[in-house]
Amino acid sequence: MRTLKYAILGLINRNSMTGYDLMKEFNTDLVNFWYASHSQIYPELKKLTKEGLITYTTVIQGEKMEKKLYSITDEGRSDFISWIREQDLLEPTPKDIFRLKTYFIESMDKSLMINHFNYQLVQRLEKLKKLENTMKDHPYAKKLGKIGSAKYGDYIVLKGAIMRERTYIQWLEECISEMENN
Amino acid sequence: MRTLKYAILGLINRNSMTGYDLMKEFNTDLVNFWYASHSQIYPELKKLTKEGLITYTTVIQGEKMEKKLYSITDEGRSDFISWIREQDLLEPTPKDIFRLKTYFIESMDKSLMINHFNYQLVQRLEKLKKLENTMKDHPYAKKLGKIGSAKYGDYIVLKGAIMRERTYIQWLEECISEMENN
DNA sequence: GTATACATGTAAAAAGTTACATGATTTT
DNA sequence: AAAATCATGTAACTTTTTACATGTATAC
Numbered sequence: 001m002r003t004l005k006y007a008i009l010g011l012i013n014r015n016s017m018t019g020y021d022l023m024k025e026f027n028t029d030l031v032n033f034w035y036a037s038h039s040q041i042y043p044e045l046k047k048l049t050k051e052g053l054i055t056y057t058t059v060i061q062g063e064k065m066e067k068k069l070y071s072i073t074d075e076g077r078s079d080f081i082s083w084i085r086e087q088d089l090l091e092p093t094p095k096d097i098f099r100l101k102t103y104f105i106e107s108m109d110k111s112l113m114i115n116h117f118n119y120q121l122v123q124r125l126e127k128l129k130k131l132e133n134t135m136k137d138h139p140y141a142k143k144l145g146k147i148g149s150a151k152y153g154d155y156i157v158l159k160g161a162i163m164r165e166r167t168y169i170q171w172l173e174e175c176i177s178e179m180e181n182n
Numbered sequence: 183m184r185t186l187k188y189a190i191l192g193l194i195n196r197n198s199m200t201g202y203d204l205m206k207e208f209n210t211d212l213v214n215f216w217y218a219s220h221s222q223i224y225p226e227l228k229k230l231t232k233e234g235l236i237t238y239t240t241v242i243q244g245e246k247m248e249k250k251l252y253s254i255t256d257e258g259r260s261d262f263i264s265w266i267r268e269q270d271l272l273e274p275t276p277k278d279i280f281r282l283k284t285y286f287i288e289s290m291d292k293s294l295m296i297n298h299f300n301y302q303l304v305q306r307l308e309k310l311k312k313l314e315n316t317m318k319d320h321p322y323a324k325k326l327g328k329i330g331s332a333k334y335g336d337y338i339v340l341k342g343a344i345m346r347e348r349t350y351i352q353w354l355e356e357c358i359s360e361m362e363n364n
Numbered sequence: 365g366t367a368t369a370c371a372t373g374t375a376a377a378a379a380g381t382t383a384c385a386t387g388a389t390t391t392t
Numbered sequence: 393a394a395a396a397t398c399a400t401g402t403a404a405c406t407t408t409t410t411a412c413a414t415g416t417a418t419a420c
Contacts, residue, residue, distance in 0.1 A: 003279055004379080010286040020399050033281035035274050040380065042401055065388045067399060084289050087298060090305045092217050094276030097185055099215035099342060104192040105335035107266050116269060123272045147364045153287035160281060160353045167349040171342045182329045186407085202371050222408065224373055247416045249371060370417065378409070389398065 004044055005053075007034050009072060009080040012054055016071040019045050029154060032131075032161040045070060053079055102175075114179055121172045128165045134158060186226055187235075189216050191254060191262040194236055198253040201227050211336060214313075214343040227252060235261055284357075296361055303354045310347045316340060 011017065011025055019042050026036040045068075048054045053076030056068040072080070098120055105113055135141050140155035193199065193207055201224050208218040227250075230236045235258030238250040254262070280302055287295055317323050322337035 001279075002378090003277070003282065007282055010282075010289070013286075013289070018399075019401090020397095023399095030282070030285070032275050033278040033285070035277070035380095037381070038400080039382080039402080046401095061398080062389055065399065081289060084283055084286060085294065087301045088280055088283070090302075090309065091279060093214050093343070094278070095185070095217070096215040096276070097183075097273060098270055099339050100185065100189055100192075100212070101266055101270070102342075103212070103215070103335045103339050104195075104266060105338065106331060107192070107195070107263060110329075112267065119269045120272075127272065147292075147361065149288060153285045156287065156357055157281050157285050159356075160284075160350075161275070163349050163353050164346070167345050168342075171345050174341075175338055179329060184406090200371075201373090202369095205371095219409075220372080221374080221410080228373095243370080244417050247371065366420085368417100368419075371415085373413080375412070376410085379407080381406070382404085384403070385401080387399085389396100391396070392394085 003034070004036055004040060005048065006080060006083045007036070008041070008044060008048065009053060009076055010084075012070050012072045013077060013080055016069050018067045018069055020067070033157060048076070052076075110179060114176060117172050117176045117179070121169065121176070124165060124169050124172065128162065128169060131158065131162045131165060135162060185216070186218055186222060187230065188262060188265045189218070190223070190226060190230065191235060191258055192266075194252050194254045195259060195262055198251050200249045200251055202249070215339060230258070234258075292361060296358060299354050299358045299361070303351065303358070306347060306351050306354065310344065310351060313340065313344045313347060317344060 007026075007030065008022060011022055017025075019038065022041050022045075023036075023038045026034065026041070030036075045054070045056075049056065049070075052073060054070045054072055056070045059067050059069050061067055098116075101116065102113075108116070135158055138151075138155055138158060140151050189208075189212065190204060193204055199207075201220065204223050204227075205218075205220045208216065208223070212218075227236070227238075231238065231252075234255060236252045236254055238252045241249050241251050243249055280298075283298065284295075290298070317340055320333075320337055320340065322333050
């Protein structure tokens with residue numbers, strides 16, 4: 001469905017930016033729901049340029065380093081807007097290797113499975129801590145933003161990521177406790 | 183990481199089965215954490231056979247319809263066991279188109295965003311109901327299973343899927359209520 | 365007899381990952 | 393001077409999806 005296309009259009013629609021800037025966005029804010037690497041981004045930018053949905057101007061950084069600053073075209077913007085207006089059917093449930101391994105729990109002994117669960121738990125707690133720190137510094141969480149601004153979307157998905165992470169942790173903890181008491 | 187390979191090995195390790203049986207598994211139980219279609223399964227079965235991890239016997243169904251009943255080999259089993267013993271690092275956060283759209287909420291007006299959220303909510307409530315019905319009929323939920331059995335893994339991931347779904351719904355509801363009161 | 369389920373494959377395209385490849389700029 | 397970051401690309405491969413393709417068996 002060319003979702004990467006719309007993720008890029010949406011970002012460039014907010015602000016003109018380079019491929020490198022996009023890459024950073026995909027690695028920070030968007031990492032919680034849409035990751036993309038530079039090897040996917042650069043070819044897509046080329047394609048979108050050819051399709052007339054974005055254009056770029058070459059900017060010189062320092063002495064001679066060239067970078068391409070991309071902007072959205074009217075055509076790009078209206079394509080993006082019609083994408084965002086579409087209602088979406090539920091996607092297939094995301095894949096999860098850990099849940100798959102858990103499903104095959106009969107092939108593990110008790111100590112191994114508790115080990116696996118604890119290892120996941122440590123990592124998820126670490127991840128949650130980072131998300132909560134991001135939230136702590138977020139302007140909307142400090143009541144500085146308002147609904148309808150770009151920062152509101154940012155806030156709302158961050159909140160969702162924290163809820164998702166807490167639930168995963170709760171599941172891990174409940175499983176561990178159940179396994180230890182049986 | 184060839185996860186599909188291990189999903190198939192794990193299932194065949196439980197019971198000998200055909201490609202069609204596998205397909206049904208991937209579409210029912212496993213759909214909540216690892217989906218695969220028949221066009222992925224059949225080539226993988228061929229590959230695993232060539233690698234000596236599984237073998238098959240041809241069974242005649244009815245008059246002449248041939249089906250291939252796959253079994254795991256010792257080599258396949260030990261490969262599977264070493265996979266299941268591995269500790270896993272956290273995977274990248276799964277992609278989610280709806281969260282991506284939500285992130286770009288500044289490009290929607292209030293009624294459109296509430297509409298989108300409600301549409302998701304209806305679908306997720308439906309999905310949750312199905313999961314809860316599956317749980318209701320589950321032997322472990324009726325205290326008929328015990329930890330360590332294959333059904334326990336089944337139960338534990340189903341429980342996780344329900345928790346995940348409830349949290350998604352809670353997120354949707356909180357967002358709707360916040361949007362309606364602002 | 366007809367519809368649904370059983371049963372197995374391949375082909376082409378799209379999406380995503382990992383590795384290869386290069387060079388400039390800024391910070392320490 | 394070295395390390396980190398900025399900056400942009402391609403190649404090869406893996407994974408996944410969608411479409412094409414065919415035929416049998418069973419339940420109603």
